[in-house]
Amino acid sequence: xxxxxxxxxxxxxxxxxxxxxxxxxxxxxxxxxxxxxxxxxxxxxxxxxxxxxxxxxxxxxxxxxxxxxxxxxxxxxxxxxxxxxxxxxxxxxxxxxxxxxxxxxxxxxxxxxxxxxxxxxxxxxxxxxxxxxxxxxxxxxxxxxxxxxxxxxxxxxxxxxxxxxxxxxxxxxxxxxxxxxxxxxxxxxxxxxxxxxxxxxxxxxxx
Amino acid sequence: xxxxxxxxxxxxxxxxxxxxxxxxxxxxxxxxxxxxxxxxxxxxxxxxxxxxxxxxxxxxxxxxxxxxxxxxxxxxxxxxxxxxxxxxxxxxxxxxxxxxxxxxxxxxxxxxxxxxxxxxxxxxxxxxxxxxxxxxxxxxxxxxxxxxxxxxxxxxxxxxxxxxxxxxxxxxxxxxxxxxxxxxxxxxxxxxxxxxxxxxxxxxxxx
DNA sequence: TAGATTGTTAATCGATTAACAATC
DNA sequence: TAGATTGTTAATCGATTAACAATC
Numbered sequence: 283x284x285x286x287x288x289x290x291x292x293x294x295x296x297x298x299x300x301x302x303x304x305x306x307x308x309x310x311x312x313x314x315x316x317x318x319x320x321x322x323x324x325x326x327x328x329x330x331x332x333x334x335x336x337x338x339x340x341x342x343x344x345x346x347x348x349x350x351x352x353x354x355x356x357x358x359x360x361x362x363x364x365x366x367x368x369x370x371x372x373x374x375x376x377x378x379x380x381x382x383x384x385x386x387x388x389x390x391x392x393x394x395x396x397x398x399x400x401x402x403x404x405x406x407x408x409x410x411x412x413x414x415x416x417x418x419x420x421x422x423x424x425x426x427x428x429x430x431x432x433x434x435x436x437x438x439x440x441x442x443x444x445x446x447x448x449x450x451x452x453x454x455x456x457x458x459x460x461x462x463x464x465x466x467x468x469x470x471x472x473x474x475x476x477x478x479x480x481x482x483x484x485x486x487x488x489x
Numbered sequence: 490x491x492x493x494x495x496x497x498x499x500x501x502x503x504x505x506x507x508x509x510x511x512x513x514x515x516x517x518x519x520x521x522x523x524x525x526x527x528x529x530x531x532x533x534x535x536x537x538x539x540x541x542x543x544x545x546x547x548x549x550x551x552x553x554x555x556x557x558x559x560x561x562x563x564x565x566x567x568x569x570x571x572x573x574x575x576x577x578x579x580x581x582x583x584x585x586x587x588x589x590x591x592x593x594x595x596x597x598x599x600x601x602x603x604x605x606x607x608x609x610x611x612x613x614x615x616x617x618x619x620x621x622x623x624x625x626x627x628x629x630x631x632x633x634x635x636x637x638x639x640x641x642x643x644x645x646x647x648x649x650x651x652x653x654x655x656x657x658x659x660x661x662x663x664x665x666x667x668x669x670x671x672x673x674x675x676x677x678x679x680x681x682x683x684x685x686x687x688x689x690x691x692x693x694x695x696x
Numbered sequence: 697t698a699g700a701t702t703g704t705t706a707a708t709c710g711a712t713t714a715a716c717a718a719t720c
Numbered sequence: 721t722a723g724a725t726t727g728t729t730a731a732t733c734g735a736t737t738a739a740c741a742a743t744c
Contacts, residue, residue: 287711289687293680294664311725320666324713331727339726340720356683357690375582381662385679387686424689448692449685451678455588457501459527465688467681471658472592473500474674476563478656479594480496481672482631483564485655494735518701531737538703546702547744 284332289356291329294319296352303345311342362387363423365447367438368430369394369408372453376429377406389427391417395434411441418445428452439466491539496563498536501526503559510552518549569594570630572654574645575637576601576615579660583636584613596634598624602641618648625652635659646673 298318302310312330316323330337335351337343353359364382366373369392376382377389392408394400401408409417417423426447428438435454442450449465452458455472505525509517519537523530537544542558544550560566571589573580576599583589584596600618601607608615616624624630633654635645642661649657656672659665662679 284687284691285711286684286688289684290677290680293677293683297663297679313725319664322713325711327725327727328712337726338720339718340724342725355687357686358683362682362686371582371585371587375578378578379678380578381678382682385662385682387682425685449689451681451685456504457526463692465685465692467685469676469678469681470497470500471586471588471676472504473497474658474676475569475589475592475594476500476565477493477496478632478658478672478674479564479569480491480562481493482656484491485670485672492735520701529737532735534701534703535736544702545744546742547700549701 288329288332291319291321291325292333292352292355294321295326295329296349296356296358299345299349299352303349307345309342310345310348312337314342358386360386362425363421364389364425364427365414365418365423365442366392366427366429367394367411367414367442368392368428368434369396369399370429370431373427373429376427376453387425390421390423393417411438414441415445418442418447423447425449426451428454428458430454432456495536495539498526498528498532499540499559499562501528502533502536503556503563503565506552506556506559510556514552516549517552517555519544521549565593567593569632570628571596571632571634572621572625572630572649573599573634573636574601574618574621574649575599575635575641576603576606577636577638580634580636583634583660594632597628597630600624618645621648622652625649625654630654632656633658635661635665637661639663 295315298315299310302318312323312326315326333355335348364387366376366389373392377392382389389406392406393411393414394408395411399408400410424447426442428435428450430438432454435452435456435458439450439458439460443460443464448463452466452468455470457468458466460466502522505522506517509525519530519533522533540562542555571594573583573596580599584599589596596613599613599615600621601615602618606615607617631654633649635642635657637645639661642659642663642665646657646665646667650667650671659673659675662677664675665673667673
């Protein structure tokens with residue numbers, strides 16, 4: 283069965299292919315994709331094999347066809363509705379982040395506890411957290427983003443799950459876990475920073 | 490040698506320990522940390538062993554001491570200077586993101602190509618990209634954040650590296666690589682979204 | 697001392713790579 | 721056909737876990 287890293291690599295192949303297509307590539311060999319993504323050519327072929335994508339021996343893979351297959355697997359042909367909880371600095375920026383629309387997702391509403399943040403008239407309305415459950419059920423939203431302070435994150439997760447949310451992207455720097463049927467991805471910026479600092483220090487010392 | 494996952498786990502232990510300390514824990518056993526972080530107890534002990542952290546057989550680990558050791562390893566006792574390139578929505582939000590100050594980092598300047606974004610008087614000034622090299626050399630900055638559109642990211646990376654930056658956090662959804670002596674962490678929100686969607690779909694199908 | 701926990705060595709598991717057969 | 725590339729099977733590598741000795 284596929285795991286997170288497999289999907290991350292598929293995503294990278296897809297992005298590389300889109301750039302290659304812009305350069306008028308019609309076919310690619312696993313070697314081309316390896317160069318473009320930093321993944322080994324053998325890994326590229328193994329991944330495609332895992333997802334039943336086959337090329338032409340001697341002829342490589344067709345770019346258009348390959349992009350279509352990857353988009354299908356990654357479900358890029360549907361627009362996915364998300365809600366967000368937490369309308370602070372990061373939360374507001376994410377509402378306006380053009381990368382999300384480009385990724386084929388649409389944040390349909392944001393929720394907060396702070397009445398000063400409510401804004402029903404906005405393109406993406408900011409609503410009281412109490413309305414979350416009804417909203418999610420009514421609009422059949424399956425995905426959520428948590429951009430609250432750390433302390434609120436766990437509670438928000440519980441609320442999201444009980445309202446029927448099945449997948450969560452968490453930006454709070456507390457590592458969240460949920461029931462098996464719920465997918466949670468943690469983007470921990472603090473941890474990323476700590477990583478960079480650690481390895482830069484390490485490289486600095488060895489000189 | 491430690492790898493990225495090792496450091497991510499150390500970061501998680503540290504965060505869990507800070508919460509446990511707030512609950513008045515004085516000692517912890519590897520089992521406690523396992524429960525708190527979702528990592529196995531054996532992995533916890535192995536990690537500590539890797540970093541020469543030892544506890545008391547029968548007595549576990551002392552919380553205060555352990556936090557100190559982890560902070561030392563993660564270099565949390567120094568404030569690290571960062572520059573940022575890209576003052577768009579996400580870039581501006583990151584400038585104001587309280588999580589960074591909490592992580593012990595300080596963004597000292599932001600750079601952009603758009604004159605409309607320049608703001609020399611701001612607490613964190615937004616400066617023309619042409620000034621990046623001088624600024625980085627003068628202030629001896631070693632770390633950078635890329636929050637530009639995808640197309641600019643590669644160029645910005647080259648510029649950062651040539652000015653002496655050693656560690657980069659990249660938010661553009663293009664996978665960046667650099668020379669070995671440079672540490673690059675890619676935070677690809679599009680890819681995170683694709684992951685969540687994929688696994689939620691997968692779970693949905695199997696029902 | 698007996699019991700419980702650490703810390704290390706050996707075993708297992710999974711992911712990546714090497715080798716090579718299939719085939720265009 | 722000869723040459724080059726895919727795709728799969730076997731081998732390797734690294735990370736995680738199991739088992740257990742050390743010891744508080």
